[in-house]
Amino acid sequence: MYVKKILDLSIAGARVVLRAAIAHAETMGVPQCVAIVDRGGNLLAFERMEGAKLLSQHSAMQKAITAASHRTQTGTLPAELGVGIALATGLRYAPIAGGLPITIDGEVVGAIGVGSGSDEEDIEVAQVGIEALKAVLAEAE
Template identity: 50%
Template sequence: MSVTLLRPATKLTHRGALLLVAAAEEAARAMGVPQCIAVVDEGCNLVAFLRMDGARVLSIESATRKAMTAAATGKPTGGIAPDKALLLAEATSGRMTNLLGGVPLIADGQVVGGIGVGSGTGEQDLEVAQAAVAAFMRAQAP
């Protein structure tokens, strides 16, 4: 009986991260809401970031944490039960968040990263993140 010691992995490239940032920026401009946009890989490492002119400085951190949370959980942020969200924040020293605006990036059935958007309302942040993920998915289609 052979034991598999390695598993194949699909990885997000810097070009993919930049496509996400550009698509999110376009959606934010169309909305008229300057945003902070963070893209992380599957290990929650920052790959690309943009703070649009006029976006809130403190949203740099929240956008990054939204991206990390989406990548780590494989689920959009904002839907975790309040009691579990508090535990999640406590267990990660506040590095993970339940604020709307984080969406995982999934390719070939694998989580390859996450995008986090912050500086608008939670609903605006989520809309911009979803627009970027939709552009990412279209770009992957054969």
């Protein structure tokens, strides 16, 4: 198979994830930066909420890229190994929590990165974003 048919997140899908994540962060009262990338790790959509940490714009993107690349939640490796990979990839890898892959029909189609809250808050916001996409996809069937 020289070329393969794959699923990729569209900008429409990215908007669903982003808006649900932002809405949930607002409900939580936790300002966040939220980044959505496609399966190739290229940015599709981003928002920084009022009051979110400025530098989280960068980490949110890196978390999303990392989750799209590794196809697992970020921040789960031992700290030393995480630092090693970050250095070995020229700072393209985020060794902290808040990045989650977006998996549809068993395929990673993109990822979300959330930053500015605690690890738990970041992960919760990311999960709500992904669930929103799954909900609209289930409806559409």
